[in-house]
Amino acid sequence: MLHFSRRQRLCLAIVAVFLIGVGYRWLPRKTDPNLQTRTDSEPAGLPFDLESETDHGYVGWAVCSECHRGRVEEFQETRHFHALKLPDQVKFPGGFEPGRNSFTPPGSPVRFDMAIAPAPVITAVPLADSTAPAVVSPVEFIYGAGAGTDEVYFTRKGDQLFEMPIAWLHHQEQWGAVQFDSNGSGDLSRPLAPQCLECHSVWVDYIPGTHNQYGPLEPELLSVTCERCHGPANEHVTHHRLHPGETVAAHILQPNTLSRDRKTDLCAQCHTNTVRHRSAPFSYRPGKPLEESFRILAMHFPEEDRVANQTRYLKESRCFQNSDTLTCITCHDPHRKPDRNDPGASNQSCRSCHQPEHCGAQTRLPDAVQGQCVNCHMPQRNKVQVNFETADGDIVFPAPRWEHRIGIYPEAEQETLWKWYGKQSDDASKQYQLQLAEALSVHWTHVADEARKSRRYVVAIDAYCTALRFGESEELRTHLAEVLEQKRQSKSMTSQGMKLKRQRRLDEAIGTFEALLKLHPEFATAEFELGTLYAATGRLDEAVNMLTLASRHDSNDPGATAMLGWLEFLADRPAEALIYYRRAAEIEPWSDHLEQMIAQCLVRSGSWEDAAQAYHRSLTIDPQNVESARGLRQILRERFSAADALPQAIQAIKVTQGRQIELLIALAEIYRDLGQLAEARQSIAFTRQVAESCHSELLPQVLTLERNLTPAK
Numbered sequence: 080m081l082h083f084s085r086r087q088r089l090c091l092a093i094v095a096v097f098l099i100g101v102g103y104r105w106l107p108r109k110t111d112p113n114l115q116t117r118t119d120s121e122p123a124g125l126p127f128d129l130e131s132e133t134d135h136g137y138v139g140w141a142v143c144s145e146c147h148r149g150r151v152e153e154f155q156e157t158r159h160f161h162a163l164k165l166p167d168q169v170k171f172p173g174g175f176e177p178g179r180n181s182f183t184p185p186g187s188p189v190r191f192d193m194a195i196a197p198a199p200v201i202t203a204v205p206l207a208d209s210t211a212p213a214v215v216s217p218v219e220f221i222y223g224a225g226a227g228t229d230e231v232y233f234t235r236k237g238d239q240l241f242e243m244p245i246a247w248l249h250h251q252e253q254w255g256a257v258q259f260d261s262n263g264s265g266d267l268s269r270p271l272a273p274q275c276l277e278c279h280s281v282w283v284d285y286i287p288g289t290h291n292q293y294g295p296l297e298p299e300l301l302s303v304t305c306e307r308c309h310g311p312a313n314e315h316v317t318h319h320r321l322h323p324g325e326t327v328a329a330h331i332l333q334p335n336t337l338s339r340d341r342k343t344d345l346c347a348q349c350h351t352n353t354v355r356h357r358s359a360p361f362s363y364r365p366g367k368p369l370e371e372s373f374r375i376l377a378m379h380f381p382e383e384d385r386v387a388n389q390t391r392y393l394k395e396s397r398c399f400q401n402s403d404t405l406t407c408i409t410c411h412d413p414h415r416k417p418d419r420n421d422p423g424a425s426n427q428s429c430r431s432c433h434q435p436e437h438c439g440a441q442t443r444l445p446d447a448v449q450g451q452c453v454n455c456h457m458p459q460r461n462k463v464q465v466n467f468e469t470a471d472g473d474i475v476f477p478a479p480r481w482e483h484r485i486g487i488y489p490e491a492e493q494e495t496l497w498k499w500y501g502k503q504s505d506d507a508s509k510q511y512q513l514q515l516a517e518a519l520s521v522h523w524t525h526v527a528d529e530a531r532k533s534r535r536y537v538v539a540i541d542a543y544c545t546a547l548r549f550g551e552s553e554e555l556r557t558h559l560a561e562v563l564e565q566k567r568q569s570k571s572m573t574s575q576g577m578k579l580k581r582q583r584r585l586d587e588a589i590g591t592f593e594a595l596l597k598l599h600p601e602f603a604t605a606e607f608e609l610g611t612l613y614a615a616t617g618r619l620d621e622a623v624n625m626l627t628l629a630s631r632h633d634s635n636d637p638g639a640t641a642m643l644g645w646l647e648f649l650a651d652r653p654a655e656a657l658i659y660y661r662r663a664a665e666i667e668p669w670s671d672h673l674e675q676m677i678a679q680c681l682v683r684s685g686s687w688e689d690a691a692q693a694y695h696r697s698l699t700i701d702p703q704n705v706e707s708a709r710g711l712r713q714i715l716r717e718r719f720s721a722a723d724a725l726p727q728a729i730q731a732i733k734v735t736q737g738r739q740i741e742l743l744i745a746l747a748e749i750y751r752d753l754g755q756l757a758e759a760r761q762s763i764a765f766t767r768q769v770a771e772s773c774h775s776e777l778l779p780q781v782l783t784l785e786r787n788l789t790p791a792k
């Protein structure tokens with residue numbers, strides 16, 4: 080996959096001249112003075128408008144206070160309002176204060192030093208090589224600020240955004256490391272995918288097809304605010320400003336009018352695994368079926384969830400299944416901060432459907448416990464998919480979440496009672512509390528042992544730690560240490576294998592991954608790597624077996640399936656390859672690369688129409704995919720009549736905003752073949768400007784074509 084560098088994109092600003100006023104997408108910065116002055120030079124245009132998408136239509140939450148002041152004020156207290164904060168909007172935590180502002184994660188090649196003044200930065204100082212420069216990463220924005228759980232920091236390099244690999248853990252009052260590449264360099268940050276911002280803001284100017292390129296942030300569209308649930312409000316605001324007397328709302332979504340499914344989707348936008356796009360990032364609008372925009376991942380185990388996923392688990396509970404009305408907003412007011420001072424508040428929501436006497440446990444419970452419905456039926460649990468490693472190697476989980484699969488959890492009853500009897504002073508209570516502790520310890524040890532057997536290491540770590548809360552035991556400590564060691568070993572072997580692979584020491588890499596699989600059978604990552612390595616060393620049968628296993632053991636990862644397609648493609652079996660690639664594209668529906676490969680298989684099988692469609696889709700996903708532009712040019716010229724090719728070329732040029740030179744050349748050729756010489760000349764003149772401004776290696780081709788099209792004097 081090819082991406083334009085910043086410089087290339089700037090040189091392509093020439094194209095943007097034609098887009099001014101039409102749309103936001105490629106219009107990098109409305110105020111870019113370059114664009115303004117270039118208008119004067121009047122470069123040649125194309126024979127048609129490069130119209131792009133219309134304005135996103137968001138106005139930002141501050142505008143709402145003009146007419147909904149109270150609503151906006153109370154909303155500012157909610158966690159949604161604070162989901163993404165800029166450095167000047169927060170108080171930095173203790174980890175930025177002298178004495179605590181340094182952290183070296185275990186196994187890390189760098190030490191992190193934090194500072195607030197003169198500007199908040201995180202500096203990565205190399206440990207081994209003291210001559211290597213330190214990397215200073217200014218804090219661009221923060222997640223989790225003020226939540227009292229964990230805070231994550233982000234940085235910007237040019238137009239690229241990155242997530243820093245460390246987080247401040249409020250409960251532990253210490254720094255924790257997020258999974259990082261121990262072979263990495265610099266500040267070990269990882270590119271920030273659009274999904275991450277999609278769940279923590281209303282809209283961000285994401286540059287399509289890139290990993291992590293974004294325009295400047297618009298502060299009033301950051302965090303989860305009004306328009307994320309009510310849709311873009313530009314028209315609504317314009318209408319009501321023009322008609323101040325009108326009391327009936329126009330052009331705005333009132334979620335109460337939605338069906339139950341769409342209401343649930345409103346929250347599921349972010350409270351479920353919406354990390355695989357079916358349509359462009361930031362294109363979902365509330366009120367529409369979420370499945371049209373996302374392939375929502377259903378994970379095999381809860382610890383594989385990308386978020387706490389209240390949506391999925393609520394839907395699995397009988398409360399949801401046997402009622403027609405229950406949605407998130409039955410229990411949560413989206414505009415107000417929950418009342419933490421009233422411990423009974425969250426239990427009230429149950430009483431709208433249940434009489435306490437329907438609870439079979441009530442009669443055996445002490446009076447004071449009877450009302451704690453939530454503690455027993457939605458117990459708090461660690462969501463272990465996110466975990467941090469502290470300086471002393473402990474694995475720490477973020478603040479626990481309330482289980483939304485409302486149900487009957489005997490161990491939760493025991494724990495609720497354990498807490499209550501622990502507060503009583505009489506001997507009988509103390510005695511009973513000990514029995515409860517014993518039972519809880521047995522329960523969690525069993526959970527841990529089972530998890531360990533199936534190598535669900537983080538689940539086992541969490542369960543052993545929980546068991547230890549109910550009583551110290553030498554044996555449990557040993558077990559915990561063993562699992563921590565197993566997890567560490569698995570991680571370090573994976574990283575070692577990757578390193579060997581990068582160094583092209585393929586046989587050693589194979590040895591490492593084979594050993595890892597002995598230790599950790601059915602580990603899909605290792606199977607995938609091994610399959611790829613077998614293929615690279617010519618052991619094709621073994622490769623196919625291994626990749627097949629990998630695709631089975633992680634049915635949400637398209638990698639192994641795509642690799643099987645690639646092997647078929649290399650063996651010149653396009654029909655078989657196509658089956659694999661289509662399967663991979665079902666797993667990952669928004670991949671320009673998979674669509675490009677589908678197109679190539681179709682070309683080899685002679686299905687030109689379908690191939691063209693797949694190329695179009697590839698270019699829609701990543702307008703900068705040069706391979707797809709080249710492929711499309713080739714079939715348009717060779718397999719379509721000029722008349723049929725013209726609309727296709729125009730469509731593709733619009734999708735790619737006139738930035739793909741291959742397509743522009745194809746257009747000129749098609750006009751020429753149709754005898755529309757004026758259009759052909761106009762197109763090639765435009766093409767030359769683009770090719771010159773970005774020093775394209777296709778310039779000679781363009782010049783030749785232009786010469787051929789110029790009438791002899």
Ligand code: HEC
Binds near residue numbers: 142143305309312333
């Ligand atoms: C110029 C005034 C004005 C502005 C600015 C404004 N609204 Fe409204 N809005 C109204 C009026 C008037 C109504 C109808 C009366 C009511 O429900 O309060 C309304 C109603 C609504 C409703 C209820 C819809 C319904 O069908 O009952 C929602 C939701 C809403 N606005 C959202 C927003 C959001 C979000 C913003 C900011 C992005 C916003 N409004 C900005 C005037 C405005």
Ligand code: HEC
Binds near residue numbers: 276
């Ligand atoms: C699919 C949506 C989604 C994605 C993607 C997502 N988040 Fe979140 N994030 C949430 C939700 C929802 C919460 C609220 C917590 C909950 O549900 O319990 C949250 C909470 C958080 C918090 C608050 C801390 C806490 O423990 O409460 C942090 C920090 C955070 N996310 C970081 C990230 C980072 C970093 C990324 C990207 C690398 C990311 N999130 C991607 C939905 C998402």
Ligand code: HEC
Binds near residue numbers: 151307333335
């Ligand atoms: C997390 C989603 C969410 C966010 C964010 C959100 N709303 Fe709402 N809003 C809803 C839902 C759901 C309803 C319908 C249920 C209800 O009436 O409480 C609603 C109803 C409304 C209504 C009509 C009912 C009423 O009480 O007047 C208005 C007006 C409104 N919202 C304005 C806003 C404004 C302004 C903001 C930002 C300050 C905002 N909303 C933020 C989900 C949201």
Ligand code: HEC
Binds near residue numbers: 347
């Ligand atoms: C655009 C993404 C997004 C949407 C849509 C969204 N949420 Fe959230 N929600 C988040 C994030 C992110 C957080 C965590 C913010 C933080 O703590 O930093 C969160 C936090 C919460 C919390 C925890 C609040 C607290 O005080 O602890 C609740 C409850 C919640 N959301 C419910 C809902 C409901 C109900 C809806 C639908 C009406 C909804 N959310 C829609 C992203 C979203």
Ligand code: HEC
Binds near residue numbers: 401425452453
């Ligand atoms: C909108 C109505 C509604 C609300 C609100 C509601 N429930 Fe339910 N709940 C139901 C229905 C309906 C059933 C199924 C009853 C049946 O099948 O007999 C149910 C079943 C249950 C069960 C039995 C679960 C099982 O797996 O056997 C428990 C426990 C329960 N609810 C607890 C709660 C608690 C605690 C709350 C509050 C946090 C709550 N419910 C909120 C409607 C609701």
Ligand code: HEC
Binds near residue numbers: 429488
């Ligand atoms: C200390 C724990 C505890 C508390 C507090 C508690 N429950 Fe229960 N509840 C249970 C257990 C355990 C069961 C399973 C039945 C049994 O063991 O007799 C149950 C059963 C239920 C059922 C399912 C009945 C059926 O047979 O389908 C409902 C509904 C229910 N509880 C609702 C509530 C509500 C509402 C509250 C709060 C007013 C509440 N519970 C408080 C532990 C608790």
Ligand code: HEC
Binds near residue numbers: 428479483
């Ligand atoms: C039957 C009531 C009920 C329903 C329905 C419900 N929740 Fe909750 N939720 C709770 C309770 C109770 C808590 C914990 C205490 C509190 O925050 O009030 C909670 C906590 C949360 C939190 C805070 C994170 C945490 O676990 O600490 C989020 C986020 C959340 N809910 C999201 C949702 C979403 C999204 C939906 C819909 C898919 C939903 N909830 C449906 C009752 C409910």
